[in-house]
Amino acid sequence: MLSVGVMVSGGGTNLQAILDALDAGKITGANIRVVISNNPGAYALERAKKHGIEAVSLSPKDFSDRTAFEQAFLQKVDFYDLDLIVLAGFLVKIPEEMVRKYERRIINVHPSLIPSFCGVGYYGLKVHEAALARGVKVTGATVHYVDIGMDTGPILLQKAVEVKAGDTPKSLQRRVMEEAEWVILPKAIDEIANGRL
Numbered sequence: 001m002l003s004v005g006v007m008v009s010g011g012g013t014n015l016q017a018i019l020d021a022l023d024a025g026k027i028t029g030a031n032i033r034v035v036i037s038n039n040p041g042a043y044a045l046e047r048a049k050k051h052g053i054e055a056v057s058l059s060p061k062d063f064s065d066r067t068a069f070e071q072a073f074l075q076k077v078d079f080y081d082l083d084l085i086v087l088a089g090f091l092v093k094i095p096e097e098m099v100r101k102y103e104r105r106i107i108n109v110h111p112s113l114i115p116s117f118c119g120v121g122y123y124g125l126k127v128h129e130a131a132l133a134r135g136v137k138v139t140g141a142t143v144h145y146v147d148i149g150m151d152t153g154p155i156l157l158q159k160a161v162e163v164k165a166g167d168t169p170k171s172l173q174r175r176v177m178e179e180a181e182w183v184i185l186p187k188a189i190d191e192i193a194n195g196r197l
Helices: 013-023 043-050 066-079 096-101 125-134 169-193
Strands: 002-008 030-037 054-057 084-087 106-110 138-145 155-162
Touching: 002 013, 002 043, 002 169, 013 030, 013 043, 013 169, 030 043, 030 169, 043 054, 066 096, 084 169, 106 169, 125 169, 138 169, 155 169
Parallel strands: 002 030, 002 084, 030 054, 084 106
Antiparallel strands: 106 138, 138 155
16 A cells, blocks of 8 residues: 655645545555645645545744755655655755655655656746646646655656636636646556556
């Protein structure tokens, strides 16, 4: 059984997609051991508790400096002895030491077809604003392994989503979540858990 930790910063819609897939049997061979958020007010923590999953808050603001936070964060992750770490809307850069220690065991979902609209500064609505400003006809989402760069790790899965006339950043964000992120993130976990990725 693959022991999974999910890292979140906000509402946890990607986490909910994972929980729904587990409940529906679309993810097998894996269980979520812990949900960790850098935001103590994140609704994702409530979603975890409702599913009987341990929910932990660890904010950089609670530490004297970034190094102290990164050490505490790595210790917390190590404590749970995780096989896979899933970044599901986690807006904290993963410490390099952790990336190296958990090489090929950390995945992220990004709301574009990497290498488009990714890297430093591209998160949340900013990704969709950039896609619309560029006039692309197709966007989507990517699940990739995390490396020491920003959105530069090996790509695991991608799914395209049509950009429609009249789209706003919010409407496009919602459709990318529903049609791509919530599909390929659970699929990636299932395929990793069952040795297909």
